[in-house]
Amino acid sequence: MSAIRSSQHIPMQQLDPEALKAWIKAQALQLGFADCVIARPDAQAELPRLREYLARGYHGNMKFLQENLEKRADPTLLVPGTRSIICVRMNYLVETPKARHIPDQPNTAIIARYARGRDYHKILRGRLKQLATRIREKTGSFESRPFADSAPVFEKSLAENAGMGWTGKHTLLIHRQSGSFFVLGELFTSLELPFDLPATAHCGSCTACIDICPTQAIVAPYSLDARKCIAYLTIEYQGIIPAGLRRGIGNRVFGCDDCQLICPWNRFARKASIADFNPRHGLDHISLLELWHWNEATFLERTEGSPIRRTGYQSFMRNIAIGLGNAPYSASVVETLKASRSQHDEIVQVHIDWAIAEQYGKQV
Template sequence: MSSNLSAQSIPLQNNDLQSLKAWIIAEALALGFSDCVIARPDAQQEIARFKEYLKRGYHGDMKYLEQNLDKRADPSLLVPGTKSIICVRMDYLVESPKPRSIPDAPNHAIIARYARGRDYHKTMRGRLKILATKIREKVGDFEARPFADSAPIFEKSLAENAGMGWTGKHTLLINKQAGSFFVLGELFTSLELPFDSATTAHCGSCSACIDICPTQAIVEPYMLDARKCIAYLTIEYKGIIAEELRRGIGNRVFGCDDCQLICPWNRYAKTTSIEDFHPRHGLDQVSLLQLWQWDEQRFLERTEGSPIRRTGFQSFMRNVAIGLGNAPYSEQIVAELKQARSLHDDIVQIHIDWAIQEQNHKSIQHLATS
């Protein structure tokens, strides 16, 4: 498919366009998308905030975010000929979490809910391609390109400007009827569809997400310092995690849901109809020690087609080592950590040594109080 969208005009009148839009939304919902809105290909208003974010260095090692700002602001520069963007969301909760609760099972390995099943990116793009095919069957040929967190796109801003929700103080999109446990996708099109309009924000004076963040990564409302964010540290960052952040990471080995779990709007979060989000290999109830016993071959087998593959084996074991250091004292944990010292790279070994120190410190405290 061509990367340039043609300027072909679809021969439809305004009333027909409204009807076509309604039909597209219905088809999107039938494909398993939880919502569908039509966005104007314009994200200029996001640039000032984003430049401030970059200026403060809050993006950490994600240097790619510094590139293609012009294309982020003007999607028609990314895909020439774009006239409208079909924005969709997929809910990913398998079961509704208890309202305003944070999990407390220190020997349990916590993996962000979106990552417990298959990687959603292929599922999202595949269904967007099907949607494009269905539209072609109805109106004739036009150009379309699907995206799912795969290009320099302000996807949250586009969806927000078209009324899918508002940006919460944790910087995630919140929908009044569905909370925030969803992922986004876009279909750039050469169709001149009627645009949807933005909704209003409803965070009010609530600061629950800011207060609950284990590493205080939400430095002010609507501004996140990724260098402190557990999701960034356990997924994107490949280096030595600062000691002052390790205890806050707790037993979270891939991502973090805390700011969403505490959000009052997630009492309305919907469960998914998409099988790919259902946990595989027991990743919703696996222990830290079970993960620690994985070798690289087991990691590759268990993360095939999974978002967890993104972090890589050594970085994943670094995260598990931190979790073991934060777990209650256990002779077995100390023995397992010592036994694995020679099996991992230097970065992981630094975190193993820290974990052993943390366990030994807890052992001394236990003896002193027993």
Template sequence: MSSTIPLQQFDPQQLKMWIKQQALDLGFADCVIAKPTSQEKEMPRFLDYLDKGYHADMHYLADNLDKRANPELLVPGTKSIICVRMNYLVEPPQPRYVPFAPNSAIIARYARGRDYHKVMRGRLKILAQKIRERVGEFESRPFADSAPIFEKAIHESAGMGWTGKHTLLIQKKSGSFFVLGELFTSLDLPEDSPVTAHCGSCTACINICPTQAIVEPYVLDARRCIAYLTIEYKGIIPEEFREGIGNRVFGCDDCQLICPWNSFARVTTIDDFHPRHGLDQLSLLDLWQWDETTFLKCTEGSPIRRTGFQSFKRNIAIGLGNAPFSDDILNALEHGKNRHDEIVNVHIDWAISQQHQRKVKLLSK
């Protein structure tokens, strides 16, 4: 452990650069310093978003509006926010329009390994401890998509990237396949400067969305979003979206896969993000065979736990309904009837109907 040097003896710029290097050494892909300045400019657009119901049943988004507008209310005494990001790709992405196996089960790339919330918070705590060993005591609190703040706006204000038309942050040299985290601190550090946006006239992410969830540039209607429908939503998924969901059983990467900036996407250096239990190569039928015990075992420490067993089976049933006709699929669906809750059974019935329709078409050729 290095000897503690009183904070007042540090040159703020030098301390900032030292912190950034520690962050990189811990596996963070980038680190910038933001100030907890007022986010009031974000509020009118956010209130309009809520008023239009685009947040679906994520009613918690309407809570703590005062803290969203003023991050200093969230952690009193905060003078600087250390903003970091982690790349989570384990291999360069294939664009969605490249031919894929329709019977494969697609899980969003961020969710194939360990829950990034745990990874992010753990390393932010280590970063705080490293700083403490260097400069002495200071106040700090880590967040990873877990606080009522305008997270992307804070990162954007310090040059982490710009918000793309799909509403995700884009970094010019790394694309958008990364997750964000923050360390609120009482340290008074020089802030970084924002960068310019570079989406231009491109609308690829808007055009590719299977359910037209990006209703206008920079505005996402969660009620139509596959990520929301397959993860957050626990009810009966409207039929109008089921075909668009295709074989995606947890989340969706399409708007990122089509983005030209992701030709520069970087792979992760963090082993925790590597797929567990073959989640990057399982078929829909493989997952359909999982019972709740297997689900709980294979999703321990995984973000997939968030959706719950029954909703996961609901999503797989939709995928099987969208798959090419197969006697194995039809038999598996019929065998699964009445083994789940009412919501899952609604989707099983739909999937069986879809499979029968495809069978009729095959026989009529």
């Protein structure tokens, strides 16, 4: 990782800092970002909360959260010479969902909306690099480094402290005019830009996200136990999913949007301004059985450039097996599962056996 070298910092050629900030924000919007704020390179206030989170074990097997704590809290340790951080967000909805409604489609494989198209990490980093190029053309030489959920960065805290929104009780960032269906990115820079101010919180007494969570992973307002979270279980976790959580997972095979779908602020949710988030391979309305028939080669082909690739083929099949177990009884589902036993690893076989038993339990 290259560092921002203080000796290379150049004054902004007599440009007014406020005017430059406004210009940068306008450029960000042109590049497809929904919002842009300038954050102070300081997230020290978040460190005690993370330490408590780790002490409770809420991070599950995500050992990377235990690493580089000081760099998370002090971005200038991660990229020396950082003077300001340009925080951006990008909306990813292709269709605006019905307000406060959780669809009931038990035979359909539910994939989190952010993951149905191109990998957002690549989208954000690519456009942040374009933004850096535009700034460099205007100001002359400066140093920058783009991030999108790809380094030890308290990205939500940085964005929140600069007015991008507030942390909801589901622990996601909420924007008053746009809801929460967006992803975040950062451009660490050596520019001395005026910082934006925090926004106020507006969750009030609402507990809709806590009440709706299928596995009760939101254990208290603003506190999420990842070990129960469907997003963690279906994406990050590689082992045998506890039997007590499988029914709650339902037909969600990669991530979960329920806490966002029920949030009243998402009646203001905005759609994506770029085509990269458009669903690929019909992943917005594909059946569990169709996905179950994917072999590993098909999985690798159809998840190329997709965040779904992260979970791996066998874990993806594990998730689909759970979905099939939770689906209404079907003799064809049972026979398909039985015929597939020998095609998967031992972890998937555990979930196949569970799914078959669940199917028989619903037989009339």
